[in-house]
Amino acid sequence: MMLPLADLLLSPDDMAAVDRAAAASGIDSYGLMEKAGQAVAASALRHFPGALRYVVLCGPGNNGGDGYVAARALRQSGAEVLLFHLGDLKTLKGDAARAFADCFVAGEALERYLPRAGDMIIDAIFGAGLSRPVPDQLAAIIARVTEAGTPVIAVDLPSGLDGRSGQVLGAAFRAERTITFMTRKPGHLLMPGRDLCGALEVFDIGIPARIVRTHANRMLAENTPAQWLANLPTAASDTHKYKRGHLVVFSGGATATGAARMSAMAGLKAGAGLVTIASPEQALSVNAGMLTAIMLHAIEDEAALREWLSDKRLSTFVLGPGFGAGELARQFALALSDRHLVLDADGITSFRDAPQRLFDAFADGPTRLVLTPHEGEFARLFPDIAADGALSKVEKARAAAARAHAAIIYKGADSVIAAPDGRALINANAPPWLATAGSGDVLAGIIGGLMAQGVPAFEAAAAGVWLHGVAGQRAGKGLTAEDLVAHVTPF
The missing domain is CATH 3.40.50.10260 (YjeF N-terminal domain)
Structure with a gap:
């Protein structure tokens, strides 16, 4: 176009x-x-x-x-x-x-x-x-x-x-x-x-x-549907839930489940055919009491995750919202290196001391990793890039995407979405009231839902950011993350 x-x-x-x-x-x-x-x-x-x-x-x-x-x-x-x-x-x-x-x-x-x-x-x-x-x-x-x-x-x-x-x-x-x-x-x-x-x-x-x-x-533009609409799935008469992909969102423990639920519901509303929350055993009953359309699966450790991954229909994962930062998050992320992964929040912070381990795990083949850092998280993964005052936000996002072999969403009121090949988009449709607790969890879920349907990482990231902004406009001032989820719709 x-x-x-x-x-x-x-x-x-x-x-x-x-x-x-x-x-x-x-x-x-x-x-x-x-x-x-x-x-x-x-x-x-x-x-x-x-x-x-x-x-x-x-x-x-x-x-x-x-x-x-x-x-x-x-x-x-x-x-x-x-x-x-x-x-x-x-x-x-x-x-x-x-x-x-x-x-x-x-x-x-x-x-x-x-x-x-x-x-x-x-x-x-x-x-x-x-x-x-x-x-x-x-x-x-x-x-x-x-x-x-x-x-x-x-x-x-x-x-x-x-x-x-x-x-x-x-x-x-x-x-x-x-x-x-x-x-x-x-x-x-x-x-x-x-x-x-x-x-x-x-x-x-x-x-x-x-x-x-x-x-x-041609590698820089405003983030609008013209940039990615052709990559979004269209519903055919023979479409069924398995064709629309299976998204998995990881949950924290029993007292840290809300963020995963918001991501999971956002992924479902963005069009994923199936969505499962994977959580420790102790959190299953908490999540079960709050969900109906979302499935549940118990995952305690890396061994259990790797065993579950024998099911190749599990294509796309969201890790980070409410999960907790640390070794378990690192193990889970690295175990998913051959799948599509949206790494957010605690998942990003977990690699602050060894970001190259993450980048190396996703270095080969098509881009499968989406990173969603705000300014502080960006500085944890890319301290030298963040500290370079000669670079614009676009240039920083591009440098980070090339290093990580990932689609980067450098979040903010002017979120920049960048691909490893140098493409970059500046988002301008997000209302200021999107800056609220849980908003980023919803964004991660939207992106995961799009990737589960086969949308490439960069286009899913860009479309997710734009749809997130539209949902914020619809929800209006004073929104909560729950309100935001209710206004998520696929394009």
């Missing part, structure tokens, strides 16, 4: 290559800047019609050029416009210099701006063209604007935000709206960038789609 341009993600470097290719093809680059600046001005008038002053802050590059065009368009509309610039205007080059020359609004040095009630700001200082901390004079202006609560529209990206990683470079504006052009950047989706961008609008300024697609990173 060919994605719409607005669904693609281009890094700042990729977008710069698009601009160069557009210019090399004969497209008038100043004409593109004119369209961009006019779009920004139109957005300011549409969304902030009551502003008393439109304050345009311009930087030394093409982002500033967009700002000069916007300032001219706003003045031509009859609005009161103030213009402030960063740096020496004599150093402006190319289209930015032309935009400044065409702008008949007199400007002042950036540091002279003092917010006033009724102002709205157009931030056209750096956009995506920043890879180092903002200069001190800009940091002071950002602090001043933030304290005053003055609304901001950002051009491309809020100045101070890294378009590659979504991280703040010293200080950054918090925009109410961000206007970007042709397509989005990873920093628009990764946190805290997503929050700092506010409402995001992607405006087509006329660069041919063929040029944008040529430079788009």
Whole structure:
């Protein structure tokens, strides 16, 4: 499926290559800047019609050029416009210099701006063209604007935000709206960038789609059904429970059974044909009193598990929720190295001192392992990757997936799903109220349920994260994990 341009993600470097290719093809680059600046001005008038002053802050590059065009368009509309610039205007080059020359609004040095009630700001200082901390004079202006609560529209990206990683470079504006052009950047989706961008609008300024697609990173996109829907099973008239797979979820002892039950029910609702909870003998009666559609099986130790694994219909397992960290979890995980395994929570923590044992066990053949670490668990399995401040969250997830030969879900408000082959997806549909106890257990069960039906590990992980977000939206604010399970549905 060919994605719409607005669904693609281009890094700042990729977008710069698009601009160069557009210019090399004969497209008038100043004409593109004119369209961009006019779009920004139109957005300011549409969304902030009551502003008393439109304050345009311009930087030394093409982002500033967009700002000069916007300032001219706003003045031509009859609005009161103030213009402030960063740096020496004599150093402006190319289209930015032309935009400044065409702008008949007199400007002042950036540091002279003092917010006033009724102002709205157009931030056209750096956009995506920043890879180092903002200069001190800009940091002071950002602090001043933030304290005053003055609304901001950002051009491309809020100045101070890294378009590659979504991280703040010293200080950054918090925009109410961000206007970007042709397509989005990873920093628009990764946190805290997503929050700092506010409402995001992607405006087509006329660069041919063929040029944008040529430079788009086909290994990175937003996590949407377009990325994995073709891999999900479809119900045929001869479908029966054994064709839909058998999922096994491991339970902890008698006082730690709830997490496994939530995973198991989520797996069943995600479409697994059969679901069994495997638990110590002491926990059987507890689970039996709480379940009807889920089967039970007693497993006390590794020997019992290996004997049970002679049944090859047991294809997919979830280990970790409520299980307890330690040697037994390690033994169970390693015993499952030839099956499909979702390793979550305590299962991940159990390998903090010997992660390579886990990675080696699943190193051969197709990807069979899905790891679901939150930030702390990620650092336990991949301490060197987690500590590398030069890497974005996407790059960290990719490095971890390649090392572990696993599909990685680097969880958070901006969960990143990565495959060993370098594919990565950024999830953006999860509501904030999903951050509640037991939510991760439900996610593990959804993924297990999809894998049991034959969905490949990466696609199951990505679909599971998306479906988890949809369930959270349906359940609404104040949800509990039990509520979440009730709203899990297969696509």
